[in-house]
Amino acid sequence: MRELPDFEIYSPSSLRDLLEYLHGDGRDATIIANGTDLLPRIRRGELRPRRLVDISGVRELRYIREEGGVIKIGALTTISDLAGSHLLSHSRYEAFHVLSRMFGTWEIRNRATVGGNLGAAASSEDLIPIFLALDARVRLLSLGGERVLRVDELVVAKRRTSRRGDEVIAEVSFKSLGEGEWSYFQKIGRRRTHIIALVSLASYLRLSPDGVIEDVRLAFNRVRGKIPERAWRTEEFLRDRRIDEEVISGAERVLESELRLTSDYRASYLYRTEVAKVFLRRALRHSRDMVLGGVESVAEA
Ligand SMILES: Cc1cc2nc3c(=O)[nH]c(=O)nc-3n(C[C@H](O)[C@H](O)[C@H](O)COP(=O)(O)OP(=O)(O)OC[C@H]3O[C@@H](n4cnc5c(N)ncnc54)[C@H](O)[C@@H]3O)c2cc1C
Incomplete structure (x- = not known):
């Protein structure tokens, strides 16, 4: 493993101290919280910050x-x-x-x-x-x-x-989430834990008591670019519809046309697209069943 390069480090102990530092000498400093993302990147030589400000004590x-x-x-x-x-x-x-x-x-x-x-x-x-x-x-x-x-x-x-x-x-x-609302997250990688997601979907749904989607937000880790984004057109298609198998199939088609996934050494775009559709189907069915089934505790869920 590579040695860390030399850098200056400042460790403020209060928010006021941190903000004053960032306002003055620390304007070009790289913030480090607990370093689980940053330190491996510095070690790999991707970043060479001259100055770090360690905010973990704030x-x-x-x-x-x-x-x-x-x-x-x-x-x-x-x-x-x-x-x-x-x-x-x-x-x-x-x-x-x-x-x-x-x-x-x-x-x-x-x-x-x-x-x-x-x-x-x-x-x-x-x-x-x-x-x-x-x-x-x-x-x-x-x-x-x-x-x-x-x-x-x-x-x-x-x-x-x-x-x-x-x-x-x-x-x-x-x-805060209330009656009729549900948030869910799915991700897949090469292992069950400790993975970089090949595809992930975070979803939020608000359903009426008779199962109509009043509001929906779907965020995939890739839709068009290389950052997490919302699938706006699929959301639009789903709003005001009742979740049934026909609507789910329709939403999958919209999602497929909306996604601009790319292939890389981890997975092909075809694989990612298929998984994204499966995640969408699961999110819709699962959220509907949980909301309409009135599940109360994590253990039951
Ligand atoms: C083995 C391993 C497994 C991992 N698994 C996952 C995983 O399953 N899912 C996942 O999402 N991530 C995972 N990560 C990545 C990492 O743990 C997360 O990104 C974590 O949330 C970063 O938090 P941190 O405090 O360590 O950030 P740092 O590494 O300290 O900082 C990360 C970046 O955010 C900036 N930053 C930090 N705090 C602030 C702030 N308050 N204001 C402005 N900028 C800030 C830093 O400048 C830096 O650019 C994994 C990392 C490792 C090493």
Whole structure:
């Protein structure tokens, strides 16, 4: 394994200290949270930052709370924190339950942060499609104030975000899920866990009591480009329809025409397209059965 190159490192202990640093000397510094994405990239020689700012000691950024019907998650919250949170324990947050089972190893789950997943801005980052499906907002803080962006406004291209050098990703928030709503996540790789997703789908559905789709959001890790995106046309097709086998087949056809998947050494576009259609079918059937079946606990789900 390669040695890490030399770099300066600054470790603020408070949010104020961090924002002041980013406003001044640290404007061109690379933020490091717990380093599970960044350090391997530095080791591989993909990045050679001269200056790092280690935010792992900024405790104010680690929390999960619910305020006014909105779930708020601090950037330093880990995947294990999400898995253990009572606020996300209801089965309708199934997307997070699946995520925490399939994400890396337990050592990685204990370290991988929410802010780091967004900041990494790659199609392999599982939280990006989940937050897209939940229509989440990302709060960026700087000494000058705050900006609140949609996830697709933050993650603009592979390995590129719209974060300014003086800003830190501070929080992600989304509306708490209620009656009739369901979130789900599916991913496939070459193994069951500890994998880079070949295809993943995060879905959100809101169904009326008689099973009509009132709202739907579908985020695949690739649709047109190399970052997670929503399948807008498929969503449009599904809205206001009742989930039955005919609608599911129709949605698969729209999805197939919408997807612009590519082949690479991991999988062909044909394989990815077939899996995407299977994931769509499962998401629709599963969410309908869970919502209309009135499942209450994770254990039953
Ligand atoms: C063995 C292994 C398995 C993995 N499995 C998975 C998996 O199953 N699913 C998955 O999604 N990922 C996986 N990852 C990738 C990684 O764990 C995640 O991307 C993780 O969420 C990154 O969090 P971090 O705190 O380690 O981020 P870091 O590595 O510290 O940072 C990642 C990027 O985000 C930026 N950043 C971090 N925090 C902030 C912030 N608050 N504001 C602005 N920018 C910020 C950094 O500058 C950097 O560009 C795996 C990694 C490893 C090594």
